[in-house]
Amino acid sequence: MFRLVEETGFTKVRSAVVPRFRFRKAATQASAEAFGVKAVVMTALKPAGA
Amino acid sequence: MTEPAEIPASLEGVLKDEILRMYQEVADNPDSEFHFYHGREAAELFEYDAEWLARAPGGAVDSFAGVGNPHLRSRLQPGETVLDLGSGAGLDSIIASWQVGPAGNVIGLDLNPSMCLKAQAHAASTGARLDCRTGSMENIPLPDASVDVVLSNGVINLSFRKRRVLEELYRVLKPGGRMSIADIVSAKQLSQSIVNDPKLWAS
Numbered sequence: 001m002f003r004l005v006e007e008t009g010f011t012k013v014r015s016a017v018v019p020r021f022r023f024r025k026a027a028t029q030a031s032a033e034a035f036g037v038k039a040v041v042m043t044a045l046k047p048a049g050a
Numbered sequence: 051m052t053e054p055a056e057i058p059a060s061l062e063g064v065l066k067d068e069i070l071r072m073y074q075e076v077a078d079n080p081d082s083e084f085h086f087y088h089g090r091e092a093a094e095l096f097e098y099d100a101e102w103l104a105r106a107p108g109g110a111v112d113s114f115a116g117v118g119n120p121h122l123r124s125r126l127q128p129g130e131t132v133l134d135l136g137s138g139a140g141l142d143s144i145i146a147s148w149q150v151g152p153a154g155n156v157i158g159l160d161l162n163p164s165m166c167l168k169a170q171a172h173a174a175s176t177g178a179r180l181d182c183r184t185g186s187m188e189n190i191p192l193p194d195a196s197v198d199v200v201l202s203n204g205v206i207n208l209s210f211r212k213r214r215v216l217e218e219l220y221r222v223l224k225p226g227g228r229m230s231i232a233d234i235v236s237a238k239q240l241s242q243s244i245v246n247d248p249k250l251w252a253s
Contacts, residue, residue: 001206001212001233001235002235004212004213004216005216007213008213008216008217008219008220009220010216010220010229014123016123018096018117018118018119018232020095020096020097021095021096021117021118022087023085023086023087024083024084024085024086024087025085028085035236035237035238036236036237036238037234037235037236037237038234038235038237039117039118039204039232039233039234039235040118040232040233040235041118041119041120041122041123041230041231041232042229042230042231042232042233043123043124043228043229043230043231044228044229045226045227045228046220046223046224046225046226046227046228047225047226048225048226049225050220050225
């Protein structure tokens with residue numbers, strides 16, 4: 001996602017993990033962890049000259 | 051979060067139907083239990099301002115299905131035009147409307163026309179202004195360079211064509227515009243069994 005945002009032309013791409021995100025069901029959460037699934041908040045700018 | 055190499059059109063159609071069904075279910079039956087936290091419980095988990103949640107209509111709060119809090123870094127200013135991509139029952143749009151004030155504009159976009167109607171009704175009940183459009187995030191029905199800020203919460207991960215979605219966001223943003231999006235990402239390539247299962251993808 002981060003790479004896709006940069007490749008699209010956005011600059012100043014920043015992301016931070018949402019620390020308290022988790023799935024409600026334990027089995028879903030375990031599967032998510034196995035795949036490295038997490039929630040992030042991402043910010044980015046469209047350059048002023050674009 | 052990667053792009054599947056080939057996307058069967060039939061699978062994408064099935065996926066969109068499942069997304070519509072899933073989030074309609076959250077809106078219609080917010081007391082049900084889903085794979086994800088939703089409603090007030092989720093909003094509090096993601097540190098939505100207690101004052102916002104007290105002021106927002108109960109229906110918008112109860113049907114909230116975000117994965118984080120894009121407002122923490124959005125820095126919305128009075129007078130700005132905001133696009134809420136995947137506006138759902140309208141909680142994020144309503145909060146944005148309060149921040150941009152009467153000189154600003156909030157445009158919601160949702161795949162589901164009934165969700166747009168619901169979001170607009172929720173906004174109107176608080177005096178917030180929301181112009182909700184029905185459409186897809188891969189073909190945003192807005193002109194080039196027409197918004198200052200894009201907000202989104204748990205939506206882009208639902209698309210098979212994330213690159214296309216990001217290109218659309220870039221197109222509709224004004225030069226110097228910005229986005230603040232909360233979303234789900236995966237460090238590993240999802241297995242084909244997950245990619246091909248609309249219920250898993252939609253949740």
